[in-house]
Amino acid sequence: MHSLIGSAALAAPSDSGPHANTSAPPMRWLLSPELKDAQGKVVDASPPEQVVRYLQAHWRDQEHEILRANGSRSMQMLRAGEPYCHGAMIRSPEREALLLFSTTAMTPPPSLIVARHRLAALPRNAAGEVDLVTLVHQGHWRGALVSGRSYGPVVDGLLRALGPENKTPGLSFYSPRDFGSPLLAMLHRGRADYTIEYEWILRAPGTGDRAADGLVAVPIQGANQLTRSGIACPRTDWGRAAISRIDRILSTPEAVEALKQAHEDRYPAEVRRRYANQLDQFYRKRAQPGASP
Numbered sequence: 001m002h003s004l005i006g007s008a009a010l011a012a013p014s015d016s017g018p019h020a021n022t023s024a025p026p027m028r029w030l031l032s033p034e035l036k037d038a039q040g041k042v043v044d045a046s047p048p049e050q051v052v053r054y055l056q057a058h059w060r061d062q063e064h065e066i067l068r069a070n071g072s073r074s075m076q077m078l079r080a081g082e083p084y085c086h087g088a089m090i091r092s093p094e095r096e097a098l099l100l101f102s103t104t105a106m107t108p109p110p111s112l113i114v115a116r117h118r119l120a121a122l123p124r125n126a127a128g129e130v131d132l133v134t135l136v137h138q139g140h141w142r143g144a145l146v147s148g149r150s151y152g153p154v155v156d157g158l159l160r161a162l163g164p165e166n167k168t169p170g171l172s173f174y175s176p177r178d179f180g181s182p183l184l185a186m187l188h189r190g191r192a193d194y195t196i197e198y199e200w201i202l203r204a205p206g207t208g209d210r211a212a213d214g215l216v217a218v219p220i221q222g223a224n225q226l227t228r229s230g231i232a233c234p235r236t237d238w239g240r241a242a243i244s245r246i247d248r249i250l251s252t253p254e255a256v257e258a259l260k261q262a263h264e265d266r267y268p269a270e271v272r273r274r275y276a277n278q279l280d281q282f283y284r285k286r287a288q289p290g291a292s293p
Helices: 047-057 071-079 116-121 132-138 155-164 181-188 199-205 237-250 253-264 269-274 274-288
Strands: 027-031 064-070 085-090 100-106 111-113 144-148 171-176 193-197 213-221 225-235
Touching: 027 047, 027 071, 047 064, 085 100, 085 111, 085 237, 100 193, 100 237, 100 253, 100 274, 111 116, 111 181, 116 144, 116 213, 116 274, 132 155, 132 253, 144 181, 155 225, 171 225, 181 193, 181 213, 193 199, 225 237, 253 274, 269 274
Parallel strands: 027 064, 027 085, 144 171, 144 193
Antiparallel strands: 085 225, 100 225, 111 193, 111 213
């Protein structure tokens, strides 16, 4: 893990030429810890990691460094103006007031993850969507969520209405090293009844301990829209220069194809069909020079 360097020590990201300039400060990235299997071997690269690799390959006039940090630590650094850009964050009005974004994906809404044998006990509507507020208020379900994480505007709004973190009975918040797999393991071991996560996480390599076995994803009532997510940089002169460079690199047909491959391969076929028009519209805008839709 690289040591942290204060923002005063860094110049804006360079745009001077095709080869690395060893005298220029490096471009610095924040990413979640790598996914590993039960033997500790690094497995399939996450979509943010693939996007950062693409940027590195097309941004060769500077060295690049990666710092692994969980979501809480990453947000703390970005809020403080540290000269790092995070590989992927959900966009929200609260975050957009503090950070600068280059959108790289339209993310399907997260689902409620629960053990299959508990499925029939969930409070669901006629469409099979779980009523999250009713679930929490029933009082006997133990939820495990990630502290400080955005789950998209609808779920974030529902959680805010329930009260501050760690003030709602039955809801516990954690700061795991990565986003989802430790909480899935909690469900698998009976230490929690549900969490909120993206459905593709259940099939992702590296969840470890057969954590996803017997778990199913259930749509959440009201959370049925795609959410913008992307690279987040501090709202500083350094961050503006970084976002400008990122947007230039990603606003090409080749880059858009790389973004599609990084993200859509993770989406279930039903999700790709359901949101096909919205996804196509996003990628058309993303391919326009200088775009950050």
